[in-house]
Amino acid sequence: MSELDQTLPIDEAPYQRRIRSFVLRQGRLTKGQERALQTAWPQFGIEYAAQPLDLDQAFARSESKKILEIGFGMGDATAKIAQTLPDYDFLAVEVHTPGVGSLLKLMQEGDIQNIRIIQHDAVEVLQQMLADGSLDGVHIFFPDPWHKKRHHKRRLIQAEFVKLLCSKLKAGAYIHVATDWQEYAEWVLEVLRAEPQLQNTAADYAEKPAYRPLTKFENRGLKLGHGVWDLVFRRV
Numbered sequence: 001m002s003e004l005d006q007t008l009p010i011d012e013a014p015y016q017r018r019i020r021s022f023v024l025r026q027g028r029l030t031k032g033q034e035r036a037l038q039t040a041w042p043q044f045g046i047e048y049a050a051q052p053l054d055l056d057q058a059f060a061r062s063e064s065k066k067i068l069e070i071g072f073g074m075g076d077a078t079a080k081i082a083q084t085l086p087d088y089d090f091l092a093v094e095v096h097t098p099g100v101g102s103l104l105k106l107m108q109e110g111d112i113q114n115i116r117i118i119q120h121d122a123v124e125v126l127q128q129m130l131a132d133g134s135l136d137g138v139h140i141f142f143p144d145p146w147h148k149k150r151h152h153k154r155r156l157i158q159a160e161f162v163k164l165l166c167s168k169l170k171a172g173a174y175i176h177v178a179t180d181w182q183e184y185a186e187w188v189l190e191v192l193r194a195e196p197q198l199q200n201t202a203a204d205y206a207e208k209p210a211y212r213p214l215t216k217f218e219n220r221g222l223k224l225g226h227g228v229w230d231l232v233f234r235r236v
Ligand SMILES: C[S@@+](CC[C@H](N)C(=O)[O-])C[C@H]1O[C@@H](n2cnc3c(N)ncnc32)[C@H](O)[C@@H]1O
Pocket: 021, 022, 070, 071, 072, 073, 074, 077, 093, 094, 095, 096, 099, 120, 121, 122, 123, 140, 141, 142, 143, 144, 156, 215
């Protein structure tokens, strides 16, 4: 990695012009995360490459449903869901190294086999690595809301991004977004509703699907009376 890469967020490096939904900060790794990265990445990590990925091969089985999770953070929800749904395979994409280390550690502790991790911008993973019609579902839990108006262009959920997602979904596959920021919930609802390839499974917001665990942060917010909005749409 060059000195420039280490000091500048990826989206501010002069050769990277596309607006990104994340800012890369240097996070410190715990010893446990570092150990998990060294010992578990070779088995469960997939290096980003601008070439198609065979999902059946990556998970060493073809009969399972394939779910993409974008921006798993520290991976707590990912690990819990994967444990609850052993017949599903989860391709988990995140840019932050401590998060990747954290999820690998959870996988080792729980002997979880049905997750593979790519550490890269999910937009490029979708564009370059995933075949059309290859996914049974997409999870996007608490995407960065980018509160300020001048930052709204950084929001992950945009019409063009949703079109890209739809191209990767099988007919009947779902997109599940959860957010705790009401204005972003309204934004997501509007963007998903405007996409003709998608159908809402609810009148507007959905009941929280049982597989999505409550995070510590969410629990605290709910006790304080803050809302959380789930949106579940299906590809027609
Ligand atoms: C607010 S956090 C939520 C994390 C987690 N889903 C949760 O519920 O705790 C959003 C995460 O999405 C990741 N992220 C944002 N844009 C991304 C992208 N284009 N590709 C991969 N990860 C992304 C960020 O790095 C961050 O960890």
